Amino acid sequence: xxxxxxxPLRNLRGNPVRTAILIFLTAILSLMIFGGTLMITSLKxxxxxxxxxxxxxxxxxxxxxxxKSNLETIVLQGATGYFYMDEAKYQKIASTEGxxxxxxxxxxxxxxxxxCSLSVQIIGFDPDTDFTITPxxxxxxxxxxxKYDIIVGNDLNAFxxxxxxxxxxxxxxxxxxxKTGTSFDxxxxxxxxxxxxxxxxxLDKNMNEFKNINPxxxxxxxxxxxxxxxxxxDVLNDINLHVKKVKAVRTKDMISGISDSLAGVSDIxxxxxxxxxxxxxxxxxxxxxxxxxxxxxxxxVLRVIGASQNQLAGIVMQEALLLCxxxxxxxxxxxxxxxLPFQQVIEEFLNLPFLLPxxxxxxxxxxxxxxxxxxxxxxxxxxSAFRISRIDTALILRGxx
Amino acid sequence: MKKITVVLDVILCVxxxxxxxxxKFLFHACGPKExxxxxxxxxxxxxxxxxxxxxxxxxxxxxxAFKDGKTKSGIALSLEGIAALALGIPNHLISLCMMNTxxxxxxxxxxxxxxxxxxxxxxxxxxxxxRKEDTES
Numbered sequence: 001x002x003x004x005x006x007x008p009l010r011n012l013r014g015n016p017v018r019t020a021i022l023i024f025l026t027a028i029l030s031l032m033i034f035g036g037t038l039m040i041t042s043l044k045x046x047x048x049x050x051x052x053x054x055x056x057x058x059x060x061x062x063x064x065x066x067x068k069s070n071l072e073t074i075v076l077q078g079a080t081g082y083f084y085m086d087e088a089k090y091q092k093i094a095s096t097e098g099x100x101x102x103x104x105x106x107x108x109x110x111x112x113x114x115x116c117s118l119s120v121q122i123i124g125f126d127p128d129t130d131f132t133i134t135p136x137x138x139x140x141x142x143x144x145x146x147k148y149d150i151i152v153g154n155d156l157n158a159f160x161x162x163x164x165x166x167x168x169x170x171x172x173x174x175x176x177x178x179k180t181g182t183s184f185d186x187x188x189x190x191x192x193x194x195x196x197x198x199x200x201x202x203l204d205k206n207m208n209e210f211k212n213i214n215p216x217x218x219x220x221x222x223x224x225x226x227x228x229x230x231x232x233x234d235v236l237n238d239i240n241l242h243v244k245k246v247k248a249v250r251t252k253d254m255i256s257g258i259s260d261s262l263a264g265v266s267d268i269x270x271x272x273x274x275x276x277x278x279x280x281x282x283x284x285x286x287x288x289x290x291x292x293x294x295x296x297x298x299x300x301v302l303r304v305i306g307a308s309q310n311q312l313a314g315i316v317m318q319e320a321l322l323l324c325x326x327x328x329x330x331x332x333x334x335x336x337x338x339x340l341p342f343q344q345v346i347e348e349f350l351n352l353p354f355l356l357p358x359x360x361x362x363x364x365x366x367x368x369x370x371x372x373x374x375x376x377x378x379x380x381x382x383x384s385a386f387r388i389s390r391i392d393t394a395l396i397l398r399g400x401x
Numbered sequence: 402m403k404k405i406t407v408v409l410d411v412i413l414c415v416x417x418x419x420x421x422x423x424x425k426f427l428f429h430a431c432g433p434k435e436x437x438x439x440x441x442x443x444x445x446x447x448x449x450x451x452x453x454x455x456x457x458x459x460x461x462x463x464x465x466a467f468k469d470g471k472t473k474s475g476i477a478l479s480l481e482g483i484a485a486l487a488l489g490i491p492n493h494l495i496s497l498c499m500m501n502t503x504x505x506x507x508x509x510x511x512x513x514x515x516x517x518x519x520x521x522x523x524x525x526x527x528x529x530x531x532r533k534e535d536t537e538s
Contacts, residue, residue: 118499155501157492186500337518341511344502 008318018291019323025287026327026373027334029280034369035335036273038362040266042343046181046353047255047262053184054251055132056101056223057232060093060239061085065221066247080109080121084210084218089246093222096238098230103129104219106195110166110188111207117164120156121187124195132223133189141175145191149174155185155344164188167201181347181355224248262352277376284380292316292384300393309389316385317378324377328370336366406534409527410464410473413480413520417460420487420516421453428512430505431498442505445495449513452487456480456520463527470535477527484520487513 012019065083090104106124110117125133127145137151145151150171152158162173171194179185190198199215202208226235232250239248292299299312307315339346340356347354356362430442463476491497491510498505 120500157497157499157501157506186502337515341514342507344507345511348502348507 008315008322011315011319012322022284022287022291022323023327023330025280025283026324026377027331029276029284029376030328030331030369030373031335032273032276032280032331033372034332034365035339036269036276037365037369038335038339038356039346040269041361041365042181042339042354042356043262043266043350043352045357046347046355047259049180049355050182050255050258050353053132053136053180053182054255055135056251057226058224058236058239058248059251059254060089060222060224060243060246060248061220063245063247066249080119082107082109082209082220084213084220085246087217087219089243090219090222092243093224093239093246096235096242098227098235098238099224100227100230101129101131101223101225103131103223104192105130105133105221105223106192106199106218107220108166108195108199108202117158117166118156121183122150122166122195122198123187123189124192125189126192131225136180137175137177137189140177143174145174145194147191147193147197148172149190149194151175151177151189153177153185153187153189154179156188166198167205167207169198169201171198179355181353258352265350265352281376281380284377285383288316288320288381288384289387292388296388296391299388300391303391303393312391313385313389316381316388320377320381320385321374324374325370327377328373331373332366332369335369336362403534406473406527406530407464409523409530410460413460413477413523413527414457414464416516416520416523417453417456417480420484420513420520421450421457423516424449424453424509424513428508430509431503440498440505441495442491442497442503442509445491445497445505446509448490448495449487449509452483452490456483456487459483470531470538474528474531474535477524477531481521481524481528484517484524488517488521 062083062085087104093099094102103126108122108124110120110122123133127134141151148169148171150164150173152164152173152175154177156176158164158173158176160173160175163170164173165171166188171190177184177189196215199208199213203211203213203215224235224239226232236248236250239246302312302315303309343354343356424446430446431440433439433443459476459480463473463480467473467476491505491513497503497510501507
């Protein structure tokens with residue numbers, strides 16, 4: 001007997017409530033698989049991005065800055081702040097044995113009052129020695145920064161050519177960085193010439209917490225990479241022992257707290273995905289079994305008019321395939337509508353670095369979630385399909401189930 | 402067919418109400434500054450509220466005032482255009498705050514984008530189905 005290929009679709013349209021419930025269930029399953037996977041990947045990408053942005057083995061800061069714990073809030077959490085130490089300390093640190101690369105950075109926080117366009121962390125670096133910021137700035141801006149040129153993080157609503165004012169000094173936006181998913185997205189970067197001029201201007205306007213500093217004679221922190229043949233521990237201990245009033249910190253130790261939190265969140269999401277998948281599988285199994293059980297007479301009639309056992313199983317499988325395809329696509333679209341536009345809210349809620357993977361990777365996750373949901377649905381319905389293909393037509397039509 | 406179009410009309414009413422009152426009370430823009438003045442994003446919120454109100458009135462009129470399929474289809478088409486306008490308000494037609502981490506960027510803008518897209522898609526479906534309904538009748 002030839003059965004119309006449109007029969008499974010007509011069956012689904014014939015009972016819209018049942019179809020809607022089954023589509024909803026598969027959509028939830030797909031949403032959890034896709035959303036959960038994307039969340040875990042984004043958190044891992046964010047942490048990797050943070051690790052590569054820090055880019056140095058050791059960070060040396062004034063002792064008060066390290067003990068007041070404002071270092072981590074500035075470097076990792078995007079809070080604004082600044083601290084300074086004498087440049088002589090930088091020279092002394094540079095003479096320590098075992099230093100491969102060394103560069104100073106300068107911090108300044110702009111104010112939210114009328115003198116500044118916005119309140120942000122301004123980070124100055126020395127283009128001649130810098131090895132942490134320059135490599136990723138080069139991806140967005142290949143030229144040399146001129147005086148009063150700035151590069152803005154991706155989360156700042158300023159664009160190339162715009163002018164931002166800091167402490168009354170007009171600065172030109174030369175480039176905008178790619179998204180990093182870290183606190184650097186809300187920072188402004190510039191060369192040491194510009195930041196020294198900005199620090200001087202903040203001093204002139206009496207808006208700097210440090211009243212008696214000479215911008216040409218201070219640095220905020222020193223970043224160091226250990227030379228080959230020396231361990232990070234050796235260099236770190238050497239600096240902490242021999243240079244007074246400074247604190248050398250391993251950058252890996254700084255992000256260990258974030259790594260631990262991320263591992264915890266990832267574990268929770270992974271467990272949730274597995275639980276929802278198992279629960280979804282069982283619910284679909286029951287839902288399909290109940291739905292097929294209610295339709296035994298319908299299948300018995302088809303069998304009487306000549307449909308083979310395989311054809312009955314085929315109809316059930318095709319219905320499940322259509323349901324799962326629609327549901328999984330809906331779930332994936334819903335996941336995209338939640339995660340893509342609201343990524344900033346998620347980042348703030350988790351308080352962890354959060355960076356979405358590339359569009360190609362996201363498309364891959366959508367495809368994987370759709371395939372996995374369809375497979376789950378097909379496995380769940382296969383039991384019912386097998387049972388319906390073995391029904392005793394006479395018993396069913398007599399009303400004896 | 403009739404049932405689906407009624408459901409779509411109701412969904413459009415709910416989405417329009419959500420865009421209108423949600424922008425004002427749920428996913429509103431940043432609050433006033435310390436001196437009491439407003440940032441630019443407040444005016445984007447006001448604009449979306451106004452557009453949401455127009456969408457709500459039109460969707461209610463479409464659902465309850467008219468029975469003619471062609472008229473309903475025309476109103477659904479206009480809803481799409483107005484929702485597209487709402488979509489363009491935050492940060493395109495009216496600037497938002499300077500940092501993307503602020504509430505107007507993090508909450509209001511994505512909420513307006515998602516709801517506007519939903520209105521456009523439902524409006525499109527309603528427009529086609531009302532037209533089809535009219536042809537069938």
